[in-house]
Amino acid sequence: MKKRTIMDGIQYLFIFLASAISIISLVVIIVFVLRKGLSHVSWDFLTNSFSPSDPNSGILPMLVGTLYTVGVTLLIATPISICSALYLHEYAKANKITEVIRFAIDGLASVPSIVYGLFGFSLFVTILQPFTNGYSILSGSLTLSIMILPVLIKTIEETLKTIPNELREASYALGASKVQTIFKVILPTSLNGIISAIILAIGRIVSESAPLLLTAGMVYYMPEGIFSSSRTLTTHLYYLASEGVSDEQRAQAFATATILILVIVALNLIVKLVARRIQKKVG
Numbered sequence: 001m002k003k004r005t006i007m008d009g010i011q012y013l014f015i016f017l018a019s020a021i022s023i024i025s026l027v028v029i030i031v032f033v034l035r036k037g038l039s040h041v042s043w044d045f046l047t048n049s050f051s052p053s054d055p056n057s058g059i060l061p062m063l064v065g066t067l068y069t070v071g072v073t074l075l076i077a078t079p080i081s082i083c084s085a086l087y088l089h090e091y092a093k094a095n096k097i098t099e100v101i102r103f104a105i106d107g108l109a110s111v112p113s114i115v116y117g118l119f120g121f122s123l124f125v126t127i128l129q130p131f132t133n134g135y136s137i138l139s140g141s142l143t144l145s146i147m148i149l150p151v152l153i154k155t156i157e158e159t160l161k162t163i164p165n166e167l168r169e170a171s172y173a174l175g176a177s178k179v180q181t182i183f184k185v186i187l188p189t190s191l192n193g194i195i196s197a198i199i200l201a202i203g204r205i206v207s208e209s210a211p212l213l214l215t216a217g218m219v220y221y222m223p224e225g226i227f228s229s230s231r232t233l234t235t236h237l238y239y240l241a242s243e244g245v246s247d248e249q250r251a252q253a254f255a256t257a258t259i260l261i262l263v264i265v266a267l268n269l270i271v272k273l274v275a276r277r278i279q280k281k282v283g
Helices: 002-040 043-047 060-091 096-109 113-127 137-161 165-173 178-189 191-207 210-215 233-243 247-282
Strands: none
Touching: 002 247, 043 060, 060 096, 060 137, 060 178, 060 191, 060 233, 060 247, 096 137, 113 137, 113 210, 137 191, 137 210, 165 178, 178 191, 191 233, 191 247, 210 233, 233 247
8 A cells, every 4th residue: 555655656746747847848938938029029010011121120921921821721621620530430430441541640640841841832832833823821721731630630539539429329319310410419519629629730830831931932021812922920930040140130030939929829819719609609
C-alpha cells in the first residue's frame, strides 16, 4: 500500500511538472513577444499599407490577406472533414479499405508543410492556373485545406466516438432515419469537439508560411479578392525577420508577431461565440 502511494505521488509529480513546463513556456513566449512588440503597435500600424522603403509602414494588406486565407480555407476544409469523419465512423465498416484510409490520413498528417507547398505550386499555381489565377489566396487556401484535413478528420472522428450509442438507438426508436439522427442528434452533440478541431485548424492555418510562399506569393498590396496574390501575417513576419537588419525592422517584426497572437485569440473567441449561439438555437 505504501509503495503504491509513493508511485502515485511520483506519477502526480511528473504530470504536474509536465503541465507546469508547458504553461510556463507558453507564458514566457507570449510575454516576451508582447513586451517587444506591443509598444510599437498603433492605429497607423494597423490601418496603413506596407512599403519596404518605409520602416514605419503598416500591415493592413497582410491582416486582410490572413483573414481571407483563414476564411476560405475553413470554408473548403470544414465540410469535407466533417463528411469524411461521419463516413468513417457512422457508415464505413471495419475492413481493409477503412484501414488503408485511416493509414493514409495518419500519413498525410506527418508530411512536412513544405511538401504540401510544392504540391500546391505544381497543381494549383501551375496546372490549374486558369482557374486559380496562379499565385493567389485561392491557391494558398486550397493547399492549406489539404494540409489541415488529416487533423480535422482525426479530431472530429475521435469526438464522434465519444457519443453514446444509446443516443443513436433512442433516435432510431423514435422513427428517425440515419440522416435525421446525424443532423439532429450526432452533430449537435459533437459540436464542442468540432469547434475544438476548427480552433486547432485556425492555429495551423495562421502559423504556416512555407506552403503560402509557394502558392499565395509575397505581394504586399491590398488583396482585391481570393484570386489576388497576397501575404499573410506569417509570411510578412518571415520577410521582416529575414530582412530585419535595422532596429525599426526588428520592432516591426515583433509588432507583427504581437498582432498575429491577438488575431489567433480573436478568431478563437469568435468561433466559440458562434458555437454557443448555434448550441442555443439547437437546444
